[in-house]
Amino acid sequence: MSTIDKAAGGVGNFADDTVGASKIVNGFARKIFPDHWSFMLGEITLYSFVILLFTGTFLTFFYEPSAAHTVYNGDYAPLAGQGVSEAYASSLRISFDVRGGLIMRQVHHWAALIFVAATVVHMIRVFFTGAFRKPREINWVIGLVLALLAVFEGFTGYSLPDDLLSGTGIRIAQAIILSVPVVGSYISFFLFGGEYPGEDFIPRFFTIHILLLPAVMLGLIVVHLALVVIHKHTQYPGPGRTEDNVVGFPLFPVYMAKAGGFFFIVFGVIALIAGLVQINPIWAYGPYDPSPVTAGSQPDWYMGWLDGAVRITPGWWEFTLFGFTFSMNIFIPTTALILFVMAAGALYPWIEQAATGDRREHHLLDRPRNAPTRTGLGVMALTFYVLLWISGGNDVIAHMVGLSINDITRFMRVAVFVLPALAFVVTKRICLGLQRKDREKALHGRETGRIVRLPHGEFIEVHAPLSEAERWVLVQHDANRPMDVEDRLDAGNPNSLYGKVQRRLSRFYFEDRVEPVTPAELAAAHHGHDTEIESQEHASIEEKQGDAAIATSQKYHG
Amino acid sequence: MTRTLTALSARRRHPLAVVVLIALALVLVGGLYAAVAPRPAEASTATADADDLQAGKELFLANCATCHGLDAQGGEIVDGSGAGPSLIGVGAASVDFQVGTGRMPLQMSSAQAPEVPKIRFSQEQIDQMAAYIASLAPGPAIPGEDVLDMSDVTAQDVSRGAQIFRTNCAMCHNFAGKGGALTGGKYAPDLTGVEGKYIYEAMVTGPQSMPVFPNSTISPEDKTAIIAWLTQEEEFRPEPGGLPLGSLGPVSEGLLAWIAGIGLLVGCSVWLGMKSS
Numbered sequence: 028m029s030t031i032d033k034a035a036g037g038v039g040n041f042a043d044d045t046v047g048a049s050k051i052v053n054g055f056a057r058k059i060f061p062d063h064w065s066f067m068l069g070e071i072t073l074y075s076f077v078i079l080l081f082t083g084t085f086l087t088f089f090y091e092p093s094a095a096h097t098v099y100n101g102d103y104a105p106l107a108g109q110g111v112s113e114a115y116a117s118s119l120r121i122s123f124d125v126r127g128g129l130i131m132r133q134v135h136h137w138a139a140l141i142f143v144a145a146t147v148v149h150m151i152r153v154f155f156t157g158a159f160r161k162p163r164e165i166n167w168v169i170g171l172v173l174a175l176l177a178v179f180e181g182f183t184g185y186s187l188p189d190d191l192l193s194g195t196g197i198r199i200a201q202a203i204i205l206s207v208p209v210v211g212s213y214i215s216f217f218l219f220g221g222e223y224p225g226e227d228f229i230p231r232f233f234t235i236h237i238l239l240l241p242a243v244m245l246g247l248i249v250v251h252l253a254l255v256v257i258h259k260h261t262q263y264p265g266p267g268r269t270e271d272n273v274v275g276f277p278l279f280p281v282y283m284a285k286a287g288g289f290f291f292i293v294f295g296v297i298a299l300i301a302g303l304v305q306i307n308p309i310w311a312y313g314p315y316d317p318s319p320v321t322a323g324s325q326p327d328w329y330m331g332w333l334d335g336a337v338r339i340t341p342g343w344w345e346f347t348l349f350g351f352t353f354s355m356n357i358f359i360p361t362t363a364l365i366l367f368v369m370a371a372g373a374l375y376p377w378i379e380q381a382a383t384g385d386r387r388e389h390h391l392l393d394r395p396r397n398a399p400t401r402t403g404l405g406v407m408a409l410t411f412y413v414l415l416w417i418s419g420g421n422d423v424i425a426h427m428v429g430l431s432i433n434d435i436t437r438f439m440r441v442a443v444f445v446l447p448a449l450a451f452v453v454t455k456r457i458c459l460g461l462q463r464k465d466r467e468k469a470l471h472g473r474e475t476g477r478i479v480r481l482p483h484g485e486f487i488e489v490h491a492p493l494s495e496a497e498r499w500v501l502v503q504h505d506a507n508r509p510m511d512v513e514d515r516l517d518a519g520n521p522n523s524l525y526g527k528v529q530r531r532l533s534r535f536y537f538e539d540r541v542e543p544v545t546p547a548e549l550a551a552a553h554h555g556h557d558t559e560i561e562s563q564e565h566a567s568i569e570e571k572q573g574d575a576a577i578a579t580s581q582k583y584h585g
Numbered sequence: 586m587t588r589t590l591t592a593l594s595a596r597r598r599h600p601l602a603v604v605v606l607i608a609l610a611l612v613l614v615g616g617l618y619a620a621v622a623p624r625p626a627e628a629s630t631a632t633a634d635a636d637d638l639q640a641g642k643e644l645f646l647a648n649c650a651t652c653h654g655l656d657a658q659g660g661e662i663v664d665g666s667g668a669g670p671s672l673i674g675v676g677a678a679s680v681d682f683q684v685g686t687g688r689m690p691l692q693m694s695s696a697q698a699p700e701v702p703k704i705r706f707s708q709e710q711i712d713q714m715a716a717y718i719a720s721l722a723p724g725p726a727i728p729g730e731d732v733l734d735m736s737d738v739t740a741q742d743v744s745r746g747a748q749i750f751r752t753n754c755a756m757c758h759n760f761a762g763k764g765g766a767l768t769g770g771k772y773a774p775d776l777t778g779v780e781g782k783y784i785y786e787a788m789v790t791g792p793q794s795m796p797v798f799p800n801s802t803i804s805p806e807d808k809t810a811i812i813a814w815l816t817q818e819e820e821f822r823p824e825p826g827g828l829p830l831g832s833l834g835p836v837s838e839g840l841l842a843w844i845a846g847i848g849l850l851v852g853c854s855v856w857l858g859m860k861s862s
Contacts (some may be wrong), residue, residue, distance in 0.1 A: 062858065064851075064854040064855040064856075064857065064859070065854070065858075067854040067857065067858065068851070068854065070854075104821045105740075105744050105747040105814060105821060106747070107740050107743075107744045122825070122826075123825070129825055133826055137842065137846065140842035140846065141842055141847065144842055144843055144847045145847065145850065148847060148851070191751065191755075191760065192835075285857065288857075289853070289854075289857060292853045292857075293853075296846065296853065297846070300841070300842075302827065303828060304826075304828045304830060304838075305825075305827045305828060305830065306826070306838050307835075308824070308829065308832070311760055311832065313748070313751045313760065316751075316752075319751045319752045319755055319756065320755070320756050321751070321756065321760035322755065322756060322759040322760075323759050323834045325835040326835060327838070328835060328840075328843070331835075419836075422765060422766040423765075423766070423833055425766035426764060426772050430770065431768075431769050431770035432766045432767075432769075433768060433769055433770075
């Protein structure tokens with residue numbers, strides 16, 4: 028035994044004796060994770076968060092969280108001799124004088140944009156594949172809270188450099204706070220320590236940004252990941268994958284290597300963008316001063332949808348009652364909208380549970396087409412979000428494409444209600460169409476494009492039979508039917524209010540549906556094929572295998 | 586005789602003295618006003634020679650009178666839709682700006698006259714038209730080298746110019762002078778690459794939606810400072826950090842984060858996912 032081996036053994040024994048390392052390592056190392064690219068979207072979020080912690084720590088070494096007045100005497104000529112805040116001066120110092128400061132700032136800011144974007148993409152994946160279903164409802168809610176905190180974290184960070192744009196953003200945030208009925212002005216005075224802007228908000232936002240929110244987020248991320256381990260990871264349907272197993276590779280060594288490598292890919296992409304593309308040029312915006320404002324003042328993208336909602340809300344929603352002004356034109360498209368979206372998102376798993384009446388655990392993911400109403404609702408929500416997002420950039424769009432900003436706003440006021448509804452209908456129809464296509468494929472095989480003329484003159488297209496594995500994916504899913512059609516034990520009492528709502532909901536979800544292929548149908552289809560030339564050579568083998576697949580599927584899901 | 590003198594001295598004031606006094610006061614106030622009041626920059630009338638005026642008038646009649654009227658009094662087109670404003674008193678600076686940047690003659694009736702790269706007139710012809718318009722009534726003159734000379738601009742000037750720009754101009758033209766949208770399809774144009782002369786003229790004449798910034802609001806030295814900040818970027822305005830994405834703020838940054846950032850990362854995930862299977 029070499030000295031190195033001895034030393035390693037010593038450390039290993041010590042770790043095992045003191046913290047029970049062997050049990051932990053064994054448990055984790057053998058943990059199996061399924062393999063799919065879409066399962067790595069959450070990793071992008073996690074890794075950008077880690078990058079944010081690293082770069083953020085670097086930035087705190089040089090940032091001065093103070094609104095105290097000073098005179099800028101640094102290298103950037105267009106600001107020479109101007110009165111600025113300590114916070115702004117230190118942000119400029121990071122950008123121009125600290126070695127590597129600018130790249131750190133840019134990595135931090137780009138990582139923030141990508142962090143929130145990856146969060147959204149991850150949420151989209153979880154939603155459309157039904158990964159929020161039992162037992163993962165609470166983890167879905169934790170994820171939603173994390174997304175909201177990420178947005179607040181981003182906003183407080185955006186406010187710290189105290190440049191013109193960030194100050195404008197805080198001013199708007201203060202307006203949003205003020206518009207909250209009754210308590211708005213109290214909250215504003217409490218948060219800003221008096222009249223806006225005051226000198227308190229920079230140190231306060233700093234503490235919130237570097238301590239409070241990251242600590243809460245870190246804690247929630249730990250819970251979020253622990254629940255992934257406890258629940259085991261979901262997997263896409265496929266041969267051999269059931270509700271009771273996880274098919275994939277062990278954490279060690281496969282995922283250690285993969286995840287480690289992917290961390291560096293994420294870091295690499297973010298560093299590449301940060302090295303090539305400028306972000307938040309605070310020197311060009313100038314110091315914050317409540318009087319000027321720049322054209323094209325926008326928040327970072329994740330606040331853009333709320334900005335857009337405010338931009339398209341008519342001003343006459345503001346009214347005065349008993350001598351108090353109620354700024355509903357601000358309150359409804361901001362605070363009320365966030366609360367509504369969060370509530371709808373958080374309740375969704377239970378809403379769908381009521382519609383399906385399904386209380387079973389689900390570890391196999393849905394293919395989005397097999398849940399047409401859910402997929403439709405998701406696309407509807409995304410359309411709504413994207414339209415508000417576009418409205419948030421209405422001035423930039425008007426300027427870039429030469430349209431009238433008034434026309435864009437008027438269009439959006441209608442579109443924001445009409446297009447999401449349209450998107451729902453279209454998406455649902457597309458899903459149902461794809462399901463029919465799947466049925467067709469499962470029953471008759473894949474179209475080959477080969478046209479054959481039969482002896483009696485008839486032309487047919489040759490269909491190649493699917494392999495057993497391919498067919499499994501097309502036929503494995505559950506058939507959800509409205510409760511009126513097929514009463515279930517877990518449905519509510521039809522005479523109670525809840526039961527009525529549940530039935531109506533289930534009709535909305537499952538009235539339009541395409542039934543999955545049954546083994547009988549498959550057998551019938553194959554029997555019919557026996558007379559056709561293309562399947563003659565395969566029929567006997569394929570039929571047996573196909574039936575086996577269907578039978579297994581029914582055993583687990585039927 | 587003595588009685589008359591005594592009577593005169595007793596009365597002291599001639600009945601017309603009040604009138605004389607008022608006349609004197611008016612002359613004094615008017616004279617002071619004429620001397621002190623902020624005159625539109627060196628209101629220059631008819632310093633050009635008669636030939637230039639004649640040539641300018643002919644150019645005006647051939648190219649501008651359709652909308653602005655035969656005497657530049659403002660026109661009315663038959664259907665009443667495209668009446669041009671009166672040009673009396675707009676000054677040479679206005680003509681030089683509008684024609685020199687191609688905004689006039691107007692291409693088409695739209696929300697706002699766009700800047701056109703192809704100028705139909707030589708600078709001499711523009712000067713002749715400017716001289717003709719300036720001969721009608723005093724107005725802002727074309728700025729001279731004294732305010733446009735950028736050779737002795739200092740960092741302090743640029744800093745002052747940037748500050749004045751942020752307070753007075755950035756709300757429409759954006760922090761970097763990249764322009765922005767106004768109401769009803771109008772816009773504040775991009776100022777990159779615009780000659781200092783035209784920026785100065787725009788400030789003193791207030792073309793289209795732009796307000797006038799007379800010397801009483803922004804002094805000629807401050808105007809020079811603004812122009813220095815806008816045009817001397819190579820010397821005084823470093824843009825570190827890479828591609829500025831049009832200096833449009835977070836909209837273009839968000840777009841890049843989604844398209845390049847998330848696009849590349851999802852691409853990498855798909856690639857890694859393919860590797861395994």
